[in-house]
Amino acid sequence: MVALAGEFQESLDRMCVPDLPTTIELVLGKVTIQCRNMEHLLEQLVQLAKALDNDYETIRCHIEQPISRRPVASEKATFGRSGG
Numbered sequence: 663m664v665a666l667a668g669e670f671q672e673s674l675d676r677m678c679v680p681d682l683p684t685t686i687e688l689v690l691g692k693v694t695i696q697c698r699n700m701e702h703l704l705e706q707l708v709q710l711a712k713a714l715d716n717d718y719e720t721i722r723c724h725i726e727q728p729i730s731r732r733p734v735a736s737e738k739a740t741f742g743r744s745g746g
Contacts, residue, residue, distance in 0.1 A: 677709055678717040679724070686710055688724040 673681070679688070686706055687694040693710070697703035714721055 674708065674712045676716070677712040679713055679720045682709060682713055688721060690727055691725060693725070 682688075683706065685696040685702075686709065695703065695706050695710070697706060
């Protein structure tokens with residue numbers, strides 16, 4: 663187990679997406695982390711994990727593509743056609 667600095671540990675309790683450092687980028691289908699060394703990478707992974715725990719829905723909205731639905735009118739037109 664890796665020990666975390668006290669101030670860093672305390673800030674994790676409130677970690678949400680707006681609190682993530684600019685070195686963690688969330689875009690559709692992708693998370694990018696830039697780091698200086700292994701300690702920096704570990705800190706960022708912990709921050710991301712805590713943000714996932716505290717703010718899952720916001721992260722999901724950043725990562726997942728919205729489900730596209732057809733307009734109601736096109737659904738009626740598709741189901742109303744006969745195959746004859």
